[in-house]
Amino acid sequence: MKKVAIIGAGISGLFFASLLRQSSNYETTIYEKNNSINLEEGYGIQLSVNSIKLLNKIGFQNLNSAHQFNPKKIDFYSLLKKNKICDLDISKFNTEEAKYTTLQRSILVKFLKEKLPSNLMQYNKIVSKINSTTENINLTFEDKSSARCDYLVISDGIFSSTKSLILNRDIKPKYFNAIAIRGTINKEDIKNSIDSSNISLFLGSNFHSVIYPVNKGNTLNFIGILRKNLSEDQLEGYSLFDDKNFLSSIISNLSNQIDQNILDNLKNIRCFPIFISQKIFTPKQKNIFLIGDAFFTFLPTFAQGASQSIEAAFELYESFKNGIDEFTNQRIKRIKMINRRSKFNYFTFHLSNPFMTFFRDLIIKQLVKNKKFIDNYLGKIYKN
Ligand SMILES: Cc1cc2nc3c(=O)[nH]c(=O)nc-3n(C[C@H](O)[C@H](O)[C@H](O)COP(=O)(O)OP(=O)(O)OC[C@H]3O[C@@H](n4cnc5c(N)ncnc54)[C@H](O)[C@@H]3O)c2cc1C
Known part of the structure; x- marks a missing residue:
């Protein structure tokens, strides 16, 4: 039996552990730095059909349907002109078994956690040293304990310190000069200004926001992305993001773009800096893998x-199962494609010049009706 150590109990680490449990060939342990898995957070998450199809392999289709939503369309709005531009049918990629799904992130994490026996988790564990040979890997933790494994899977998120350890240098993600504003809002507070059963995408100037339902109840998720230059000093320690004055200044900055009714009714508002990876790194060791944001x-x-x-996580599991070392190359191809499209979306969603936005809106109206374009732009991602 092969020993697999997974670092980080986030979405990728938990899902990978569940997949491994389908085979009796592996003994898995997840090492998580916190003393528990945070299930408090109420913000939403969107899962496209490509991931729902994979989650169904561990029983996601049996999750209480009241705790999730299946939006059919994305409605595009112009914040500048205060009108609806057009809508895009995202349900065309749905199948009977796998539909585009929105839900609270905590519901997804709870579902993943409950698939695993509690003795598979070890909390308060941060790797401080890794010694690896082609045969096995020795991990030393900050609390001086140690563990040996045959495979190491690193899934400790965007600020992965374990990635820096295996690559022998300090790897930091880049601040993208943008912040995310997250919150929730009740359906009745929207006052019929949008169809709250769809995903509403509002395109503004150096800003865009998205509102979508997270369950069959009353709650909608709000997320806004605002271009914002911050100095290294301001980013240091993230205390700025807990500062009420900073949050108030961001909200008042948005009041010239977002409907005041929406701003007034937003609850649980918080701001986060947006970091992205600068480069793709791959471990040289054949028994060490990176997945997820790491x-x-x-x-x-x-x-x-x-x-x-x-x-x-699924691709890595398949490559474990089939003994074929195709994981990294396939993944890099897909990462590059999605990275290009995410950056292109950011550029088009944030245009501020009225001339440019006029043409953008015209083009979007045409493209959402163009089957070939949609099949290429979304289909290549949603149909894995
Ligand atoms: C504003 C915003 C909105 C988003 N919206 C969406 C969305 O709608 N749809 C979507 O698909 N994605 C969305 N994402 C992205 C998504 O949340 C992440 O890609 C995803 O959570 C990554 O999962 P992960 O398992 O790699 O990492 P994480 O979920 O971050 O988990 C990492 C885990 O590792 C632990 N850890 C950290 N360091 C260590 C260490 N040294 N040792 C041990 N454990 C450690 C952490 O405590 C955590 O439990 C959004 C991201 C942002 C910023």
Whole structure:
């Protein structure tokens, strides 16, 4: 039996562990730095059909349907002209078994966690040293304990310190000069300004926001992405993001773009800096793998971070199962494609010049009706 150590109990690590449990060939342990898995967070997450199809392999189709939603369309709005531009049918990629799904992130993490026996998890564990040979890997943790494994799977997220350890240099993601504003809003507070059963995408100036339902109940998720230059000093320690004055200044900055009614009714508002990976790194060792945000962190403008974390975990599992070392090359191809599209979306969603936005809106109206384009632009990602 092969021993597999997974570092980080996020979406990718938990899903990978569940897949490994389908085979009796592996003994798996997840090492998580926190003392528990955070299930408090109420913000939403979008999962496209490519990841739902894979989650169904561990029983996601049996999750209580009241805790999820299947939006059929993305409605595009112009914040500048205060009108609806057009809509895009995302349900065309759905199958009977796998539909585009929105839900609270905590529901997804809880589902993944409950698939695993509790003795598979070890909390308060941060790797401080890794010694590897082609045969096995020795891990030393900050609490001075140690473990031996045959395979090491690194899934400790965007700020992966384990990635820096195996690559022998300090690898930091890049601040993308943008911040995310997250919150929730109740359906009745939207006052019929949008169809709250769809995903509403509002294109503004150096800003875009998205509102979507996270369950069959009353709650909608709000996320806004605002271009914002911040100095290294301001980013240091992230205390700025807990500062009420900073949050107020961001909200008042948005009041000239977002409907005041929406701003007034937003709850649980928080701001986060947006970091992305600068480069793709791959471990030289054949028994060490990166998955999820630790491998590559995308901009959130294609809503593919979690879906790609799930895909990467599945591809790695398949390559374990079939004994074929195709994982890294396939993954890099897909990362590059999605990264280009996420950056292109960011560029088009944030245009501020009225001349440019006029043409952008005209082009989007045409493209959403163009089957060939949609099959290529979305289909290549949604149909894995
Ligand atoms: C604003 C925003 C909106 C997003 N919206 C979407 C969306 O709608 N759809 C979508 O698909 N994706 C979305 N994403 C991306 C998605 O959340 C991430 O891609 C996904 O959570 C990555 O999963 P992961 O398992 O790689 O990492 P994470 O979920 O970050 O988990 C990492 C885990 O590792 C642990 N850890 C960290 N360091 C260590 C260490 N040294 N040792 C041990 N454990 C450690 C952490 O505590 C955590 O439990 C969004 C991201 C942002 C920023």
